[in-house]
Every structure is written in C-alpha cells, then in structure tokens.
Amino acid sequence: EVQLVQSGAEVKKPGESLKISCKGFRYSFASYWIGWVRQMPGKGLEWMGIIYPGDSDTRYSPSFQGQVTISADKSISTAYLQWSSLKASDTAMYYCASAYTDSSTAFHFWGHGTMVTVSS
Amino acid sequence: QSALTQPASVSGSPGQSITISCTGTSSDIGGYNYVSWYQQHPGKAPKLMISDVTNRPSGVSNRFSGSKSDNTASLTISGLQAEDEADYYCSSYTSSSTEVIFGGGTKLTVL
Numbered sequence: 269e270v271q272l273v274q275s276g277a278e279v280k281k282p283g284e285s286l287k288i289s290c291k292g293f294r295y296s297f298a299s300y301w302i303g304w305v306r307q308m309p310g311k312g313l314e315w316m317g318i319i320y321p322g323d324s325d326t327r328y329s330p331s332f333q334g335q336v337t338i339s340a341d342k343s344i345s346t347a348y349l350q351w352s353s354l355k356a357s358d359t360a361m362y363y364c365a366s367a368y369t370d371s372s373t374a375f376h377f378w379g380h381g382t383m384v385t386v387s388s
Numbered sequence: 389q390s391a392l393t394q395p396a397s398v399s400g401s402p403g404q405s406i407t408i409s410c411t412g413t414s415s416d417i418g419g420y421n422y423v424s425w426y427q428q429h430p431g432k433a434p435k436l437m438i439s440d441v442t443n444r445p446s447g448v449s450n451r452f453s454g455s456k457s458d459n460t461a462s463l464t465i466s467g468l469q470a471e472d473e474a475d476y477y478c479s480s481y482t483s484s485s486t487e488v489i490f491g492g493g494t495k496l497t498v499l
Binding site: 305312313314315317318327329330331363365369371372373374375376377378379380381 | 433
C-alpha cells in the first residue's frame with residue numbers, strides 16, 4: 269500500500285526557518301507529481317504547489333510563490349516544504365499528497381499532516 | 389485566483405441521496421475534465437473520492453458519483469450513511485497560473 273509519512277509537529281518563533289518532509293513508500297516516487305496543501309485552523313484546503321521528483325519541475329500557487337520552497341530528493345523518495353522566515357500566519361496543518369496517474373490534478377494519496385505552530 | 393464555490397452545508401437522512409455542487413468558470417470546471425472531490429473527517433487527512441469528474445478510485449463506495457454540466461460539478465452520495473458525515477471539497481485544474489484550485493468546502497450532516 270502506498271504511504272506518505274510526514275515529519276512531526278513543529279513549534280517555531282516568527283522569523284525562524286523551517287523545512288518539513290514527506291517520505292513516500294511502496295510506489296515509484298520519482299514518477300508521480302507530489303504536492304503540498306495548507307489547512308489553516310478551522311478553514312478549508314489550499315493548494316500550495318507541486319513538484320515532479322523525476323526532474324524537479326516545480327509549480328506554485330501565486331499565493332505561495334516566493335513564500336515557500338518546494339523541493340524533492342528522488343534518491344530517498346522525499347519531498348520537502350520550507351520557509352526561510354516564518355510568520356504567525358503560517359500556523360496551519362500542512363499535508364503532502366501525491367498523484368497516481370500522469371496527471372497532476374488529483375491527489376490520490378495523502379500524508380497524515382504536519383502541524384506547524386508559529387508563535388512568539 | 390478565487391476558490392470554487394460550494395454550499396457551506398448540506399444535510400440528509402440515512403438512506404437518502406444528496407448532491408453537493410461546485411461552481412467555477414470556463415477557465416476551470418467548464419474548460420477541463422479535471423474535477424476531483426475529497427472527503428475529510430475531523431482531524432483526518434483528506435481522501436480522494438472522485439477524480440477526473442467521474443472516476444472513482446479503487447476502494448471508494450459506488451454510492452459516490454460525480455458529474456459536470458457547464459461550469460458546475462456535482463458530487464452525489466446515494467444511500468446516505470452516518471459515516472458519510474464529513475467535510476467535502478471539490479478541486480479543479482485551472483488555466484490560471486495556480487494550476488489547481490479548491491472549493492471552500494461543504495459540511496455534510498447526516499440527520
């Protein structure tokens with residue numbers, strides 16, 4: 269069974285940097301788009317961006333372009349989401365999710381989520 | 389890029405059928421057959437229920453079905469069960485630079 273395992277919850281201060289991870293198991297990680305979705309407390313889902321691990325082709329939502337960096341290391345089947353300077357408004361649950369077809373538009377498999385709390 | 393429009397809530401009794409709508413534009417829902425639907429129970433990760441407007445992934449109950457007409461997509465759940473109570477989100481490919489956008493979500497209550 270395909271599995272995405274995300275790194276643990278983080279508590280950070282404003283201005284700090286952070287990199288969270290998502291490791292894929294039991295599928296060809298390099299061959300399918302993998303993306304990140306934000307869910308702020310009590311709110312809906314927001315598509316942040318996606319990456320194709322095979323060639324690192326990366327696309328961002330305009331809302332998140334320049335605010336975060338998405339990367340992947342196909343040699344260890346791991347995708348990353350990173351911030352260089354966190355804000356309190358980055359407090360949210362972050363899910364990684366992967367496609368399982370050639371298309372990048374549907375996320376077939378999801379990680380359990382990483383809760384990021386930014387507070388002074 | 390504006391989110392797709394969903395009703396905030398819908399409700400139904402066990403055994404009934406309900407439909408959740410998702411309205412977009414010709415740049416997203418109306419222009420492409422890349423509509424997906426996700427189910428999210430409280431405190432859990434979303435789960436893909438429908439992709440590409442009508443495709444049901446393996447393991448998803450055939451009580452769930454998707455359709456599309458013009459700029460509006462719909463998710464229909466037949467034979468409503470208590471376990472269907474959850475939040476439901478639609479998403480679509482968009483020709484804007486975003487690539488994919490989500491709807492605001494619909495809370496389904498099983499009475």
